[in-house]
Amino acid sequence: MSATDNMIPAPAVRSKPLVIRHLPYFIGAAIVVTLAARMQFDGYVHNILMQATTFSIAVFGLSVVLGLCGQINLAQAAFFGFGAYAVGIGTTDLHLSFWLCLVAGCAIALLAGAFLGASTLRLGGHYLAMVTISFQQIVTLVMINAIWLTHGPDGVPNIGRPALFQTSQSYLAFCVAMLAIVGYLVWHLPDTKLGRAMRAVRDNELAAGVNGIDVFRTKVYAFAVCAALGGLAGGLFAGGFAYVSPDQFSFAESIVFLTMSLLGGVASPIGSVIGTGLLILIPEWLRFLKSVPGLYLAIYGLFVILIIRFMPDGIWGFVADAFTRWRAHTKAPAAAAALQLKPATTGGDIVLEVTGLSKHFGGLKAVDGVDIAVKRGGVHALIGPNGSGKTTTLNVLSGLYKATAGKIVLDGTDITNMAPHQRTAAGLGRTFQNIRLFRSMTALENVEIGAERPGNTMIGKGEDALTERAMEALTFVGLGNRANELISSFSYGHQRLIEIARALASNPTLLLLDEPAAGLNSTEKLELHELLKRIAAQGLTILIIDHDMTLVSEAAQHITVLNFGRRIADGESMAVLRHPDVVSAYLGSE
Ligand SMILES: Nc1ncnc2c1ncn2[C@@H]1O[C@H](COP(=O)(O)OP(=O)(O)OP(=O)(O)O)[C@@H](O)[C@H]1O
Structure with missing residues (x-):
């Protein structure tokens, strides 16, 4: 099937x-x-x-x-x-x-x-x-x-x-x-x-x-x-x-076109028409001032400056923003079905195989000859003290940094030299330590972008299917009822959940989570833990970085530990956390 x-x-x-x-x-x-x-x-x-x-x-x-x-x-x-x-x-x-x-x-x-x-x-x-x-x-x-x-x-x-x-x-x-x-x-x-x-x-x-x-x-x-x-x-x-x-x-004339665009509202054709109309008509309306040298240009310039000062998104941008906020509170999103994750299973037992991975910044060996094998299903944690190379590793895995050396195989496919979007198409999903959402969009639109991942087999054709998939993912993380709100109206914790929903909507083979608990309060951390359990229950493999040892020890079955860019321990969670090198390097020696 x-x-x-x-x-x-x-x-x-x-x-x-x-x-x-x-x-x-x-x-x-x-x-x-x-x-x-x-x-x-x-x-x-x-x-x-x-x-x-x-x-x-x-x-x-x-x-x-x-x-x-x-x-x-x-x-x-x-x-x-x-x-x-x-x-x-x-x-x-x-x-x-x-x-x-x-x-x-x-x-x-x-x-x-x-x-x-x-x-x-x-x-x-x-x-x-x-x-x-x-x-x-x-x-x-x-x-x-x-x-x-x-x-x-x-x-x-x-x-x-x-x-x-x-x-x-x-x-x-x-x-x-x-x-x-x-x-x-x-x-x-x-x-x-x-x-x-x-x-x-x-x-x-x-x-x-x-x-x-x-x-x-x-x-x-x-x-x-x-x-x-x-x-x-x-x-x-x-x-x-x-x-x-x-x-x-x-x-x-190019500058005139640009001014027309900025004045009316650069993001919309309605703004273009308003800006163009105004910039052509204002000189005609102020024609009667031309008898006083300089006055016409001064008033014309003042008018443009005032609009751009008080409506930085242009006249139509100002109106559209108010409309979007109003709509978010009046238009209830449609109910969504339960999200299904069906991660691909084309490779063997190992979803991600990293061998000899290095990333050097000049003389600094941020990651140095690291091996990681992430087993299919379950949660694998990558931990280590500050500056040990965890985020750099994730950035190399997702293609944001080019590896200095080493090989990365995702579900049987060598992705070492692929661009970030090609790795995503190959089945990689990720969130960021510093949340990276599309801030001018609603929560739903953000998640739709994830759902549109090339190769996503969990989405049918057309806009309706896209919206349904995004709604399912948002509902899965508990934010379906706020789908039409702009990102700026969400708390930090909820923005993290939207980022996770965006990755889930794409139905990845492997989900990389970069410090998802950072900045969350204790209740939000508990909710995150529950969410990780529900994701893992659907068979999706997670590679997580986090400093919260309670979350890591409870959620992860397998842990890899880095220190100064090198792997110092790897294995079953409890055994790794008791490893003397880990205790001294990461948790403190006493
Ligand atoms: N773009 C870069 N250019 C130069 N050095 C970098 C760059 N990115 C990271 N580094 C360095 O690489 C080392 C590892 O950083 P990295 O962010 O991967 O550590 P980390 O384990 O994720 O730390 P934290 O837990 O604090 O996020 C650090 O010394 C950092 O300063």
């Missing part, structure tokens, strides 16, 4: 199909598109709407790369320019179809974004910002100087539109429809597997990696999507204004 045969029946209540749930959005979007097609705007209002619509799509890109994935992109105007010039040059000089040029512009931007991302995203932080600024400057220089291609500073006039949308009015309606479609996709992205991976990477890269997410690839995807949206927006912009020139795609 396969593991999937043992799956728990799903709770009776299933959510409605997405299209039905989001029907109000589509009806609203259809009304707005109809209004855009029917209402008569003067040229000035029309231009503002066209600019706001196309800029919003470019800012959607930033909401993906920066808002969802936490990676800075200061070259969005360059990608916008790729799309604009593809349509400009394609429809005028090459006499190609608008549609072909639009698709080509998106593709060029996507490829450039993927290339830039793949070559620089390992840098992160300030370096990434610097590289994207340089890229932006190079693109601007090419636009100005490659006159044979771009027409240089004169720009490209008389850009064509599709035959279907020749009039300004119909073209605007088409752009608004594109805004609605792309906006819907970006709005829905955080609830997809890729979107959850991006949010996990943004919140905590280490935890994302050990929960089975390929961090680097996720970042490259985010960057490529951002660039493609920039290209699409630029192509639409070119058709709308029928003219493009290099100054429209400068570094200053």
Whole structure:
């Protein structure tokens, strides 16, 4: 019988199909598109709407790369320019179809974004910002100087539109429809597997990696999507204004896009539209102040500073946060079935075999030639005084550190040289000494990421199955009734339980627990002990590090002891705890 045969029946209540749930959005979007097609705007209002619509799509890109994935992109105007010039040059000089040029512009931007991302995203932080600024400057220089291609500073006039949308009015309606479609996709992205991976990477890269997410690839995807949206927006912009020139795609424009994104709320397409609309409209509203030199810019700047100061997550971020908190207290989570753990049993009696493992930091031998054999089923403890190399060992096991020497075999598979997410896919689950949860997410969303582990045989297809599995794991640790609350509303002890639930939801073959009792009070420690018993009762093997000798001696059947990075004892718990070397090294000699 396969593991999937043992799956728990799903709770009776299933959510409605997405299209039905989001029907109000589509009806609203259809009304707005109809209004855009029917209402008569003067040229000035029309231009503002066209600019706001196309800029919003470019800012959607930033909401993906920066808002969802936490990676800075200061070259969005360059990608916008790729799309604009593809349509400009394609429809005028090459006499190609608008549609072909639009698709080509998106593709060029996507490829450039993927290339830039793949070559620089390992840098992160300030370096990434610097590289994207340089890229932006190079693109601007090419636009100005490659006159044979771009027409240089004169720009490209008389850009064509599709035959279907020749009039300004119909073209605007088409752009608004594109805004609605792309906006819907970006709005829905955080609830997809890729979107959850991006949010996990943004919140905590280490935890994302050990929960089975390929961090680097996720970042490259985010960057490529951002660039493609920039290209699409630029192509639409070119058709709308029928003219493009290099100054429209400068570094200053990239900063404008970024400000729009931050002002409205970087994590949501609604924020993108709000920020874009405001930043385009505020200068128009303050136009009457232009007679007093400097006053207009001072008020404009003050307005932006005040919003960012008092709403650090932007206008929509502020509203959405309040809504999430309200919903957590009003929307009761669905009841969940009992969690089943069905750890894989492909290898022999030994689940984890570590031989000659070493990790040196320069001259410091944090782990030095350690052997550990963890038997299938039950609890194996790794103990030792402070600084003896326990956490380093766990970090090498889960791939956060590369081993200096030695071999690690998990359930018959050599995982020594695998990346963290590949080890997770191979069946490793872990928690951290310093809790590493995804802090912008709810408890349920955190555990869903664990449940999504590649190779998890205990989960069916689709979002409902994912939610059910996560609810089961949360209910197993006693927090099912608080599934929709944000991490910040949980006590330290409960956050530890959520981390354990996240690992359990992935149905690992081996669970590594790094000091799970640290920071817990005596009642919470008792609850943890009970939890460990219930986990072990389902046949899941646990390798635990902890300083609480009562917990270790009662929970673990087997103990390995480290001191100064070397193994000094190994065997059945009671015998090891009485071993003279252990007593003197770890518990004190008297
Ligand atoms: N990234 C690192 N760079 C340099 N030295 C490190 C690093 N990580 C750990 N060490 C050193 O390796 C040794 C072992 O540390 P480790 O955290 O593994 O010990 P531990 O047994 O888990 O201690 P504790 O019980 O206090 O958590 C220590 O001397 C520590 O300072």
